[in-house]
Amino acid sequence: MRYSDRVKILTTVVTKGPLGDVKTQVPSDWLPCRITDVNQTTSVNVLGKYDSKAVVIHFKNNVGKIDYVLIDGVKRLPTPLKNARGNTVVVVGGA
Secondary structure: OOOOOOEEEEEEEEEEEEEEEEEEEEOOOOEEEEEEEEEHHHHHHHHOOOOOOOOEEEEOOOOOOOOOEEEOOOOEEEEEEEEOOOEEEEEEEOO
């Protein structure tokens, strides 16, 4: 599989501050991935509705915790799928 696309992931980090816990979102570096369209069956099964702008992102390696994905500067909430052969696969609904 060609991993010619690049996206960033956002992870929420909680730190202690003087007034309590502070949540900050930390972006990653550009990660290699493959972005493909979602077929109708997968869109309905995973997202609960048909979304023509939904995409599947296949990351090259296991990337761990993902809170948000930045695709073309747009922050989107991913729905994780099972890790396949050590790779992370997520479905992201349309903007």
